[in-house]
Amino acid sequence: MKSKVLILDYSVDQFETPIIKSFLNRNFDVEVTALHITNEASFPDDLIEADFTHVVHTGSTLSINDPSPFTKEAVNYIQDLVRKGTRQFGICYGHQLMALALVGENAVRATLKGMEAGWGEVEFNVLGQQLLNLNPVERIWQHHFDEVTELPEGSEIIATNSHSLIQAYINKEKRLLGTQFHPEINLKQGNKYFLKDRKLLEKNGFDVDVMVERIPSFNTPKVFFEFFLNQ
Numbered sequence: 001m002k003s004k005v006l007i008l009d010y011s012v013d014q015f016e017t018p019i020i021k022s023f024l025n026r027n028f029d030v031e032v033t034a035l036h037i038t039n040e041a042s043f044p045d046d047l048i049e050a051d052f053t054h055v056v057h058t059g060s061t062l063s064i065n066d067p068s069p070f071t072k073e074a075v076n077y078i079q080d081l082v083r084k085g086t087r088q089f090g091i092c093y094g095h096q097l098m099a100l101a102l103v104g105e106n107a108v109r110a111t112l113k114g115m116e117a118g119w120g121e122v123e124f125n126v127l128g129q130q131l132l133n134l135n136p137v138e139r140i141w142q143h144h145f146d147e148v149t150e151l152p153e154g155s156e157i158i159a160t161n162s163h164s165l166i167q168a169y170i171n172k173e174k175r176l177l178g179t180q181f182h183p184e185i186n187l188k189q190g191n192k193y194f195l196k197d198r199k200l201l202e203k204n205g206f207d208v209d210v211m212v213e214r215i216p217s218f219n220t221p222k223v224f225f226e227f228f229l230n231q
Contacts, residue, residue: 003229006052007034008074010093015193016058020184023221028229039069048080054087054229057094059182064096064108064146075101087175089228092144095178099148102174107150115204116163117143119190119214122181128158128168132223139217141185143193152176175231183224187215 005024009017017034024032033052035042057078062068078101081088090098099107120142124134147164151157152171159168159179168179185193191212194201198208 001053003028003030003053004051005030005032005054005056005229006050007032007056007058008077008094009034009036009058010060010062010068010070010074010097011058012061016060016091016184019189020056020058023184024225027222028225030229037070037074040073042070043073043077047077048084052086054089055081056228057088057090057097058184059092059094059144062093063110064093064100065110071097071100078102082174082176085175087228087231088177089224090176090178091184092180092182093146095180096146096148098176098178099151102152102176103150108146108148110145111147111164113163115145115201115206117194117201117204117206118211119216120161120163120181122159122161122167124159124168125157127156131158131170132227134218134223139214140181140183140220141190141216142181143197144180147180148178151178177224177228177231179224183220186219186221190216 007017007020014036021032021034024030074097078098096108119139121137122140123137148166151169152174154173155169155171157166157169161167164180170177194208194211201208
């Protein structure tokens with residue numbers, strides 16, 4: 001049966017939808033639907049009745065620590081999807097939103113070490129290496145101020161680093177995959193974003209010209225979406 005993927009795009013400028021949708025359509029035989037989430041009305045009343053097999057919660061420049069007009073509806077929908085048994089993939093803000101929905105406000109916070117950005121090194125434990133066929137240390141696109149500190153019951157961490165303990169996790173029972181980093185972003189897209197965001201990055205102590213000289217260590221969209229769709 002063909003997978004039916006719903007992208008819930010929380011990015012203010014709808015940055016995420018074209019990146020994820022085009023990648024999925026080019027590489028997988030799936031049906032893709034996307035909703036730009038801005039308020040309660042962004043969630044149709046009958047959305048939970050739709051037959052999506054996979055739901056992606058995207059990143060955003062919004063902070064998980066500041067409630068948005070859609071937060072309550074998003075939390076309810078995530079909880080309903082768990083009860084329904086639908087696979088969910090949370091990326092950065094989406095990863096944090098799932099923790100908020102399934103654990104509570106105590107599960108998210110501003111990162112104690114400030115902004116994390118760049119092609120950052122992430123350490124994959126034995127489970128992460130086995131599931132994703134990755135090396136112990138990989139470089140992946142990072143751009144965030146907030147983090148997850150507590151996971152839903154039954155979750156297993158698969159990646160970490162010195163900036164945030166929970167860089168990635170899976171929950172087989174609840175069918176969750178969450179990443180603090182952005183595996184949907186490739187080299188060209190990532191460096192273009194860093195250059196566009198130069199002012200903010202330099203304000204937070206980053207040298208953008210140095211950042212764009214680094215490269216991801218593997219094809220991050222292929223590895224993570226292939227894993228998610230084949231769970």
